[in-house]
Structure formats: structure tokens, C-alpha cells
Amino acid sequence: MTQEPANHRMDRRELLTLGALGAGTVLAASWADPALAAPQNGPARGSTPLTIEAKPLPQKVFNTEAAGISRRTHEEHYELYKGYVSKVNEIRAKLTAMGVPDPSRANQTFSEIRELKVEYTFALGGVKNHELYFGHIGGKGGAPTGPIAEAINAAFGSFDNWKADLKATGLAARGWVWLAHDYTDGSLFNYIGDAQNTFPVWNATPILALDVYEHAYFIDFGRNRGKYIDAFFNVIDWDAVNANLKMAQAVAQAVR
Numbered sequence: 001m002t003q004e005p006a007n008h009r010m011d012r013r014e015l016l017t018l019g020a021l022g023a024g025t026v027l028a029a030s031w032a033d034p035a036l037a038a039p040q041n042g043p044a045r046g047s048t049p050l051t052i053e054a055k056p057l058p059q060k061v062f063n064t065e066a067a068g069i070s071r072r073t074h075e076e077h078y079e080l081y082k083g084y085v086s087k088v089n090e091i092r093a094k095l096t097a098m099g100v101p102d103p104s105r106a107n108q109t110f111s112e113i114r115e116l117k118v119e120y121t122f123a124l125g126g127v128k129n130h131e132l133y134f135g136h137i138g139g140k141g142g143a144p145t146g147p148i149a150e151a152i153n154a155a156f157g158s159f160d161n162w163k164a165d166l167k168a169t170g171l172a173a174r175g176w177v178w179l180a181h182d183y184t185d186g187s188l189f190n191y192i193g194d195a196q197n198t199f200p201v202w203n204a205t206p207i208l209a210l211d212v213y214e215h216a217y218f219i220d221f222g223r224n225r226g227k228y229i230d231a232f233f234n235v236i237d238w239d240a241v242n243a244n245l246k247m248a249q250a251v252a253q254a255v256r
């Protein structure tokens, strides 16, 4: 197997950590370096690893109980996350077995490669979205501090404006809201998501995720999603969001 230069390994690992909306940055890195784009594992799977492993649920997430998001919700939610990990591995195994796809069998209405590649984005999105979400809940919530506070004020005018936009977007979404940093222009935007794989935007790296699927709140709040979103604001770990912002800005700096 071709060894990547150390600096390339670090760049790619950082990019892969950034989450679903950052998928475009991974592609960009592959295009920039032929060694990364080489089909070392079979064309249908590209150079993705054969398997991934579920990350442990951060214990800090259980700090949300006082805000109304229960331990049971997190435990059930974590099982869903592990299901996405399992499906990523299952699909990668099928893509590996497929080897070099036969274009004559591909079809946009239904074909094996279509189903595998569409649902792969759903499964991998489910992994990355949840790792981001679990990584920044269980904090003290309230107003942000540090660079993210300045960035939100600059982009939205005030923290209250950002909260109002995130809540409205969350009530209008069918799955997710992502606060993302677009490295092409440095903008911040609250993107709407209807599923694990819609609607990512290339080069926009999510730094905060709000899961608004019913499984994230129905046990604790019934149909009252707005109350759940209010609770979410009370449990954001802004230190974690600042770390995500720092990484996104590092990517922006690296590609400049």
C-alpha cells in the first residue's frame, strides 16, 4: 500500500473529522493528491477504510437531564447511532465485493450501485451528524464565549438573532440543522436538513448540529419540538463548538 506523506495523513484525518458537510473537502483533498485518489481498496469503495467503529458516547451528554433531555433519550439515541455505523460497514463490504462495477447494470431508477451509493450517504451522514451532535451537548449552554461568540455576532447580528434563526430552521426541518462554516468565503449559515444526507453543501463544514428527528426529543417532550430546542440551547458545550470552529478555520487557512 502506498504510504502517504505525514502531512497529507494529518490533513485528511482532520478533514474527515469535520463531518458530513465537510465531505466536499475530502474530495478536494483526494483530487489534489493522486496518491489519495488511488483505488487501493477496489474501485467501488474508493480509498475508504473497510470498517469504522462506533465512538463511545461522551459521558457529559448525561448532564442534559436537568434541562429535560433524559438519559433514556441518549441511550436510545446512541443505539441508533451504532446502527448507522453498522450499516456503513455493511455497505462498504458490499462495495468491496462489487469490485469494478459493470456500467451496463447501472440504472438511475433502480440498480445495485445506485441503492448502495445513495444509502451509503445516509448511513455515513448518520454517523457524522451524531458524532458532531453528541460532541457538543452536555455543556452549560447560555451565551457563547470565545471566537464562536464573535463569529455568531458578526454573521447574525446577535446571539439572540442566531438562536431565533436556528430555532425557526429547526422547526422547519425534518431532520437536522447545521451551523456551518464555508471555507470558500468564510461565511456562517444555519443549513436545513431533511435527512442524514440532505442537504449538504460542498466546502461548508458543520461546527454545530441540532438533531430534530423525533427520536431526539419525543420521549421527553412529546410533539413539542420547540421546547426541546429551547432545552438544547441550555446544554450546548461552547468549548466544543469553539474547537470545531478552530478546525474549520484551519481548513480555510490551509486552502487559501
Ligand SMILES: [Fe+2]
Binding pocket: 077, 080, 130, 211, 213, 215, 216
Ligand atoms: Fe438522531
